[in-house]
Amino acid sequence: METTASSTADESPLVLLVQPLFPEFAAALAGRYRFVLAADADPAAAAEARVLLVPGLAPVTAQHLARLPALELVVGTSAGVDHVDLDTCRNRGLSVTNAGPAFAVDSADYAVGLVVAVLRRVAAADAYVRRGRWAADGDYPLATKVSGKRVGIVGLGNIGSRVARRLAAFGCAVSYHSRSPKPSSPYTFVPALLDLAAGSDVLVLSCALTDETKHMVNREVMEALGKDGVLVNVGRGGLVDEPELVRCLRDGVLGGAGLDVYANEPAVPPELFGMDNVVLSDHRAVVTPESMRGVLEVITANLDAFFSGRPLVSPVQL
């Protein structure tokens, strides 16, 4: 058979991309799959594509999905998949995978880092030193102890269970709230979020954002957590009623917060910038080379499994 350059077929499976891959990913996956940007796909590719890969948190809407009649699988590269229209996926019988397990460790580490940073005022004290205030104004005011605090974890999944283990080692008493109790977990299950907040000094959010969990942390929950209570969010900004959070912090209804996620990133409510009892972060909890490698492994594992007809590695329950 005669072969020419133009007819050298790329036998790699076709994978459409919602947006370009991170350079690191593109390099690692080059040659294994044929990547085409969905927006650039010609009609043949759009008609043929069975897999859509979603780098970052690019939205995947019903419109996107409607253009791909042969689609069977949406591969997420993040822990949360609330940026994907899951209803449409469910209706069409599509599978969706996330990269949750890859991020769990770094998310949990970061959540613990935020808990300590807020309670012990690490970021504020660091700023104090850098402004020369230790020499000028004397010692930094006393903070509050981390050990022994009652910690309530919302969502005891991959991330939450790791947060629990870490904070238990700090001597914290750990309880949790989730859709259903985990019988194998040594921690105390609290069926109502409000009760968990009332009985906790620190509330850590590590659950998925869904219609049920949107704004679950509202004024009532923050009041229950209280004037000495601290909220740490490494889940999604949408879990919290953000304007209410700002009011509660401003008015001393809530004692403090450590936030890696916000309702409308990268916008962060500027009223928070003057508060010492708040630690702000730019959604970097999972941005480590180790997580990136983990994500790559999970994506590759899911893609390989799909194209060889084996069970998916990290399917999301729709």
Place this chain on the structure above:
Amino acid sequence: MPEQRLQDIASAVLRRGRDARRSPARGQLTAHSELTLPNAASAFHLSHVDDSLAHPPHNDQPLPPRTHHNHLPPSVPAAAMESLGVLLLHPMNAYLEQELDRRFRLIRLWDSPPDARADFLRSNAAAIRAVVGNAGYNADSALIDALPALEIVASFSVGIDRVDLAKCRERGIRVTNTPDVLTDDVADLAVGLAIAALRKIPQADRYVRAGLWKAKGDYTLTTRFSGKRVGIIGLGRIGLAIATRVEAFDCPVNYYQRTKKEYPNYTYYPSVVELAANSDVLVVACPLNEQTRHIVNREVIDALGPKGVLINIGRGPHVDEPELVSALVEGRLGGAGLDVFEDEPNVPEALFTLDNVVLVPHVGSGTHETRQAMADLVLGNLEAHVLKKPLLTPVV
């Protein structure tokens, strides 16, 4: 009550009234117009301590509510406590100061201007039988020499590197510190600093507050904390508490100390350099003494390397600070989390522009809960001394 005793109490009350009138800026002491017998120690109520005129303000916030007013068992003469002259070296804690004033005879070193200190000490020397110091200000050789009646040094700290222990032993002066009650706080901070340094938490906070987070896709790559090899210099109370915490992050634990002990899960290294060479995070958690001064030197810093992170929750002099600073500035050391410095409160300004260091102003035990517990330990040790009971936490 015997006449002489009444006289003693009366003298004590009058003397305190005179002291109060002499230094009104120190606070308002409300003298009872009549003697209150039999417990003259509670005759004065310290309503407010305001030292802002004299020196930097207390770092602690409003005093905790007084849950009990008199620790003394009914059989103990208040006069015995009352007669213990206690020299407090620094306004380190409002609750401690209040209680020292209430239970004993408190003399505040900072009541005298620095240039009149020698005279001040001389005129109070006969009365001073106890000294309360802390990490920064303690009973050094010169002070001990100036206080011939000194019987006990009760430090508001666990580290007593600034107490002349040899001289205390020589003179039969007891020394107490505050171990255990601050172990958790210091260990919590050590691990918190390590995560903050590796994940650049304060830097993220600065970045966001400066309005620099412009695009959702902006990202700063930092390295994972879990699984990093943690090397601890000194596996004492604090070192072990750090080990327990980092084990929950699946960090392998290595250590160095003078004597190897059998820890099934921790790997011993016979030198600090070897410990550093085999660790990603090196934590200083040993006491400061002649052997451990500059235990982290150039060689150790080089062994820790451009990806290594140093955490110091011990004492500034544990580390060769100029070497540390140049290593960080030049990138020969990956990062640091520092709670202590060689010349507190002065911190090398070259560190202020670095994003891979976390700097905190000696806050290792700086929580309300722990400072209260430390103060109670100091007070308990002093009371035990007066009552001739075993000291609670003696070092000498």
